[in-house]
Amino acid sequence: MAEDLLVARDITVAYRRPGGAETPALHGVGIRVGKGETVGIVGESGSGKTTLGRALLGLVQPSRGSIVFDGSDITMLDEAARRPLRRRMQMIFQDPMSSLNPRHTIGRILTAPILLHGLAATPAAALALVHDILDRVGLVRGTIERYSHELSGGQRQRVGIARAIALRPDFVLADEIVSGLDVSTQAQVLRLLQELTREMHLALAFISHDLSVIRSICQRVLVMRDGEVVEEGPCDRVFAAPATAYTRMLIDSIPLPTVDPGWLDAAPDLAPAAEGAAAART
Amino acid sequence: MSTPATPSRLAIDMLSAISLRDGNRPVLRQVSLDVGVGEVHGLVGESGAGKSTIAKAILGIVPSQVKLTGGQIGFEGRDLLKLPTGELRALLGRDIALIPQDPSTALNPSRRIEAQITDGLRLKRGMSAKEARARAYALLDEVQIRDPARVLASYPHQLSGGMRQRVLIAAAFGLEPKLVIADEPTTALDVTVQKQILRLIRSLQSRHGTSVLFVSHDLGVVAKICDRLTVLYMGKVVEQGATADVLNAPRHAYTKALIAANPRYDQPDTGLEPTPPQVIAELRAEIASFDAHVAQAGAGISHG
């Protein structure tokens, strides 16, 4: 059991709508990520998974609950107090097109955080660090002169990963980072991420709507629905024997690349018949 | 090219196209495929493989920077590429329908659902307003929408993504077309909704005997709904055949790699195998020599 790095309890986030009515985006949600551990957060749209991620990074203020990072309570910190913490908690975004400033060169995007946090004293030193990182994520060094629109989707996502690890954080939040990618590019990105988390002993919270992707790199998984945690546990256990009907329904709705005439007829909103479920999983 | 089990409804033969903006780079390389009557045929490939170009060629909406340079699209004994615009337009919506990829942009946000469905019915089937309204109600019922009257009176933004897609499916099948082109119809949907939509398409299709050309990048989806598959890479057909054959015993290395790259929730440590550069290199070499042969043949013809 990995030592805890990030522990969130009873997180409640409410959005105030223009009419004044409050809609709960998160309801008493708790999550635990150990050092060097990869935890998946899965849910369909409206499940609150993105909001949870943002709350963990302090981008959204919870109205209730606590977030403890490496032993200190960081829930109520203001921006100034949070700044030193920023280096240790980073994020990779879903759409690298909008998460990379279109009018900054890649070199500028990657050197700026390094210089801000004092990991290098001069631009030249920062650039040397950036070269190492680019090598590590599999991008050519000439990338520093490019703009994001000149890169492919896979390359942009690698830049996003490079930016997140440049500060050598302890914790990274990956928010739907492979959703728009081809399956081959997705495999490359996932493998890279897995290698990096092992090398750097990174704690990773991996948000996705795709359970198969979660299975490939996560040790534990949190299933969310309508702002609440429905089920939580080690991947092996949850996938082999889901404890709730919702999780079971989610799993059975995933089409595997095998021909299975009975699959379509097994209704997703009923508990699937035993043989149907077993056949789908073999 | 493998042949379907039933007589052919759509026969694409040696379809070729180039991109005018990219220095005449080939976008489609003599693609041939056959969709039989009542068959669901999957068109699979990664982005940029040319799947949507083929769909657009059938519908006659190829963008101006793409030029079709050869081949034919046989439908009901006629070549769609040679049809005059008026006849093609008459076919579309009546004999060939489209289920688009993104339900939120495919519906007009400022018109109610009823108007959008009845438009087609009245135009293509000559129904009166009353008949069309009744038929629209029946169609929504057929796609298992629980409160058709409310949905008909709604605007698109008042409905969920899954609901909107059902409406689009109802509109597509409502005219009893012979061929439906489904362009990644479940990509924008949650996975549970996706399963319901796939089931719906399958049941409507088998009930009406409609042929479906199902475009997708998702091997799992096509595995569950398609009878036969065509695997595309850079505009060239790489593999073709019955779904079970292609997925269980793939012949081409690219197909094998594509299957291996897919993560499976029932097998940990899958989905981390990108397509080996070796396979890509060989495939590109194949395509390069194919292009060379085509160029030679073209030069040969012009010389003599």
Add this chain to the structure above:
Amino acid sequence: MSEAEAARVGVTRADIAAGAGPRAASIAARLLRDPKVVIAGGFIVLLIVLAIAAPLIAPKDPLDQNLMLANVPPAGFADAEPGYFVGTDDLGRDVLSRIIFGTRVSLTVAFVAAGLACVIGTLLGLLAGFLGGFVDTVISRLVDLWMAFPPVLLSILLIAVIGTGLHSVIAAIVIIDWTRFCRVVRTETKSQAQMDYVVAARTIGFSGRAILFREILPNVMPVLIALLTLEMGIAVVVEAILSFVGLSVSSDTPTWGGMIAEGRQTVHEAWWVLAAPLVALFATVVAFNQLGDGLARSLDPVMRR
């Protein structure tokens, strides 16, 4: 694909030397490659030269009256006088020289008035769009209120209070047009502030000010440049209108608007007196717009592709 590429490409020392972002020399080179920038920019530079060196370049004194040579047609027409290339007006003053001296007023207004309106409006727009909340409400209400006043009435009122003159014209333009910048910049800033790269900057720990000026402003620039050059054209026209109605500089100084007012009265006898300032006005406005277009295109990495 990138693994193979990485294997094939060696490390070059040049990469390390390359700073982040383009350098001045390469910017200049890129600008000079765009025909719009060269032609329109060249024209504006010509105007600036004319304005600065007017006394040296103008063939005659613009105020010099010579009733013997009134209404002389431009060179090439019958009865033309040598030395008066665009002819004379009904007081015998050289039209060309008056046009040249007129550039002083027009350009001063173009650069100063448009520039000030831009700076004020942009600052307020950035703050409103980025900070939102109370600041945004206050600024937006202010803009709404301000824009409710009829601009022509406001300028006349203003000039009536502080008197005529170039400073009044500039003040009038700035006071009315800053709202145009504020509105557009606010909208653009708001939409940029929603983007993930701003969220990314927050997670990295950049301060609000750094985010606003380093991250967001470059993405607002294209719109800003377009608006600024548009405003320059507008300023020139507004000055012409105000001097047409006699509310601009004193009648000693030649202005294009003043020339239009005078030329209007003698259009049948001496059409060139009206035509010359009209052409000058038109050409200047077009040049500003095209320059803005060309600049945005050449300088913006996104639009360059």
